[in-house]
Amino acid sequence: MTSATLFTRLADRDRALFARCLVDQGASRRRRVFWTTITHLGGVSCSVFAATLPLFLGGAVADAARQTLAMLVFSHLVVQVVKRTVSRPRPSNALDCVTLVVEPDRFSFPSGHSAAAMAVAFGYAMAFPSLAAPLVAIAFLVGASRVFLGVHYPGDVLVGQLIAVLTGVAWHLA
Numbered sequence: 001m002t003s004a005t006l007f008t009r010l011a012d013r014d015r016a017l018f019a020r021c022l023v024d025q026g027a028s029r030r031r032r033v034f035w036t037t038i039t040h041l042g043g044v045s046c047s048v049f050a051a052t053l054p055l056f057l058g059g060a061v062a063d064a065a066r067q068t069l070a071m072l073v074f075s076h077l078v079v080q081v082v083k084r085t086v087s088r089p090r091p092s093n094a095l096d097c098v099t100l101v102v103e104p105d106r107f108s109f110p111s112g113h114s115a116a117a118m119a120v121a122f123g124y125a126m127a128f129p130s131l132a133a134p135l136v137a138i139a140f141l142v143g144a145s146r147v148f149l150g151v152h153y154p155g156d157v158l159v160g161q162l163i164a165v166l167t168g169v170a171w172h173l174a
Contacts, residue, residue: 015091015095035145035149036100036101042113042114044116047117048069051065051068051072052069064123064128067126067171071123072116074171079163083110090108091108092150099151110156113146114139114143114146114158118136121138122164122165143161144157
């Protein structure tokens with residue numbers, strides 16, 4: 001099997017999974033509000049706030065915040081370079097679907113919201129292991145929300161989260 005065939009098969013499965021997960025406008029108001037609220041946890045305002053507010057608390061929390069902020073910035077830079085290099089169109093531009101939130105840019109791969117949420121979760125989880133499970137669970141929910149709301153394919157989310165984890169590991173090893 002050639003790499004082109006492999007990527008075509010992966011893209012086909014990504015689109016099929018996306019179609020199964022998409023929350024349409026006919027979904028209950030409660031469901032739409034839930035996923036819209038969750039998705040904002042990975043937005044720039046919430047991510048930067050979560051990574052900077054603890055800087056003012058001092059001690060171990062401030063140390064963790066400094067590491068988390070660095071991981072957030074570094075992973076975001078990697079995401080933006082990959083987005084501009086790959087230039088994968090968002091599902092709303094490639095498929096006939098309606099998004100339930102505003103798309104921050106025209107590129108889909110990888111998901112910046114998913115990377116941001118995971119970078120913050122991973123940064124604090126490394127510093128406070130007892131909080132790892134709930135933090136990572138929230139980051140996974142943010143990633144799922146991007147698919148359910150129609151702005152990313154599942155593969156975009158997975159790679160965004162992977163970038164955050166790998167940049168976090170690289171940051172801690174450096």
